[in-house]
Amino acid sequence: MLGLANTSMIPLSAIGWKKPPTARAGPVRARMRAWLDAIGRKNYLFVHDGDAGASIAGLYSLVATCEARRINPFEYLADALARVQDHPTSAIDELLPGAWAAARDDA
Helix, strand or coil, rough: CCCCHHCCCCHHHHCCCCCCCCHHHHHHHHHHHHHHHHHHHHHCCCCCHHHHHHHHHHHHHHHHHHHCCCCCHHHHHHHHHHCCCCCCCHHHHHHHHHHHHHHHHHH
16 A cells, blocks of 8 residues: 555656646747637637627637736726727727727826
8 A cells, every 4th residue: 555655755757747837938828828719719609699709709809918918807898998988989999908008008
């Protein structure tokens, strides 16, 4: 019988354990993004209305853009949705995540 005290004597490489790839954050982040995209595509299969699916896809795109630019999606959406109704349509590009973050950094 192998007790818990004896398991520390087994080399981790013998059981196939590999060190997590924390040093290379780029590939890990890319794999996580691909996984989230796949989950999103799976969930879109169950949207029963085409207009609702387009709205969800647009919202998902905004959240993914915020995450890619290291912007808090909740802060961005709360501010942008509060301002979009009164914002002039000719300047709607100012509410996109990149321009929104630049305007906040300048303030």
